[in-house]
Amino acid sequence: MLYEKAPAKINLTLDVLHKRDDGFHEVEMVMTTVDLADRVWFRSREDGRIVVKTSQPFIPTDRKNLAYQAAELLKRVYQIHAGVEIILEKSIPVAAGLAGGSSDAAATLRGLNRLWKLDLSLDRLAEHAAEIGSDVSFCVYGGTALATSRGEVIQNLPTPPNCWVILAKPSISVSTADIYGNLNIDNLAHPNTAGMIEALETANYESMCATLGNVLEPITMKLYPEVVTLKEQMKKFGADAVLMSGSGPTVYGLVKHESRVPRIYNGLKGFCREVYAIRMIGERHSLD
Ligand code: ATP
Numbered sequence: 253m254l255y256e257k258a259p260a261k262i263n264l265t266l267d268v269l270h271k272r273d274d275g276f277h278e279v280e281m282v283m284t285t286v287d288l289a290d291r292v293w294f295r296s297r298e299d300g301r302i303v304v305k306t307s308q309p310f311i312p313t314d315r316k317n318l319a320y321q322a323a324e325l326l327k328r329v330y331q332i333h334a335g336v337e338i339i340l341e342k343s344i345p346v347a348a349g350l351a352g353g354s355s356d357a358a359a360t361l362r363g364l365n366r367l368w369k370l371d372l373s374l375d376r377l378a379e380h381a382a383e384i385g386s387d388v389s390f391c392v393y394g395g396t397a398l399a400t401s402r403g404e405v406i407q408n409l410p411t412p413p414n415c416w417v418i419l420a421k422p423s424i425s426v427s428t429a430d431i432y433g434n435l436n437i438d439n440l441a442h443p444n445t446a447g448m449i450e451a452l453e454t455a456n457y458e459s460m461c462a463t464l465g466n467v468l469e470p471i472t473m474k475l476y477p478e479v480v481t482l483k484e485q486m487k488k489f490g491a492d493a494v495l496m497s498g499s500g501p502t503v504y505g506l507v508k509h510e511s512r513v514p515r516i517y518n519g520l521k522g523f524c525r526e527v528y529a530i531r532m533i534g535e536r537h538s539l540d
Contacts, residue, residue, distance in 0.1 A: 254367050258359035259289040259394060259533055260350035261387070262417065262497040262504050265443040266466040268435060276402045277432060279386075282409065282448050284396040286417050287530040290342050290352060292319065292359040294367050297335030302327065306340040318357035321384050326364050329380070336364065345526055347425035349498030351387045358391030362537060374539060378406060387498075395536030398449065409449060411534030413457040416507040418491060418516050421526040422478040424501050431468050431499040434475070440467045461493035461506055472500035479503060482524065489519040 264282040272278055297303065302323045304313040314320065319338050326332065338360060344352035361377045364370070372380075374392055381388035386403035398407045443465025451459035473479045479496060482503045486494045490512045491505025507513055513529050520527045 254294045254363055256292045256294070256359035256363040257289045258292050258344075258352075258355040258391070259285040259287065260344045260352060260355060261285050261390065262350065262419075263466055263495070264412070264460065264464055265445050265448045266468055266498065267442050267445055268437065268440065268467050271437055276386075277435075278401065279399070279403050280445050281399045281403060282396070282445060282452070283387075283390050283399060284412055285394040285533045286419070287533050288344060288350070288419065288528055290340055290344050290356055290359070292356055292363060293339040293341070294360075294363045295337040295339075296367065297337055299335050300333055301335040303335070303337045304340065305337065306342060308342045308346065311340070311342065311346060318353040318384055318388070319360040322357040322360035322381075322388075323364060325380055325383060326361065326368065326370065330368065330370055332368050334368065336367065345421045345502065347427065348421050348502040349426065349496065349500045350419075350502055351391060351498065354385050354387035355391040357381065357384050357388045361388075361392060362539075365539075374537065378404070393536050395534060396452065396532075398445070408536070410452045410455065412452060412460060412532050413455050415457060415492075415532070416510065416513050417530050417532060418486065418505045418507060418513065418520070419497075419502055419526075419528040419530065420482055420486065420504070420520050420524045421502040422476070422482055423525060424476055424478060426472060426476065426499055426501045428499040431471050431475075434471045435468070441465075441470065442467060457508055464493050464495040464506075466496050468499050469496045472496060476501055482520075485520060485523075486516065489516040491516055
């Protein structure tokens with residue numbers, strides 16, 4: 253059996269520039285992978301079928317699963333006759349703004365590239381990824397990057413300065429489509445993407461904290477007041493900076509000093525079931 257790690261991502265920035273003629277939004281996002289990951293296993297099947305199994309009963313295992321779609325795409329394009337069993341051991345909270353499904357799909361592209369000996373580059377896999385979903389291309393590479401266009405144009409960035417990330421997910425699920433549906437494109441508080449890139453290039457932790465920004469945050473907060481409470485609590489317990497990831501509802505706090513982590517973690521655990529104290533990963537995936 254072959255194995256791939258599928259890490260979650262957080263948005264350091266998320267901006268929406270305008271709505272395009274094709275209906276998609278033109279975005280600008282700085283994303284980084286964090287050390288919370290699904291494990292994805294691959295086993296060959298002789299009957300030619302794609303079979304997805306998952307540790308979480310409410311995730312679809314049919315064509316709606318993004319890992320299934322990734323396998324189907326490679327099988328069709330490269331005319332693979334073999335089948336595959338894909339086992340998703342989920343750790344990333346679902347519908348949380350952490351790109352769990354996208355990362356599983358990206359891991360499937362990398363995994364099947366090896367299993368089926370396709371010998372494709374990461375760039376080629378990222379092109380296929382764009383057909384599956386906007387965040388999948390970034391997840392093919394991992395690390396830290398600026399994603400533009402629909403999210404599929406990826407430019408590598410330096411790893412963020414070393415720090416802890418406390419993730420907390422309120423027990424609600426947020427649909428990305430709903431949040432984008434509530435977006436008023438003429439009235440957005442745009443984050444300072446250039447400032448974030450400069451903070452990363454100069455490895456300046458304080459500037460990174462000061463330039464975190466997500467244009468979707470006020471929309472999700474208006475619909476789900478739980479997110480507001482969580483942000484306030486995280487700040488009160490001592491996080492250096494706090495932001496919602498993706499379309500939410502997961503909120504994360506950055507913390508430089510390890511000694512502060514237990515207080516924030518334990519404080520949040522008092523009223524939020526899903527809390528994680530993790531680190532950024534930084535490193536990009538490679539093909540070996
Ligand atoms: P993003 O940040 O990219 O918007 P997300 O973290 O908000 O993603 P996901 O965890 O990817 O959201 O799940 C969103 C929906 O996608 C789920 O409700 C689920 O039905 C569906 N889905 C499809 N494939 C997967 C998968 N492999 N893992 C989890 N959910 C999946």
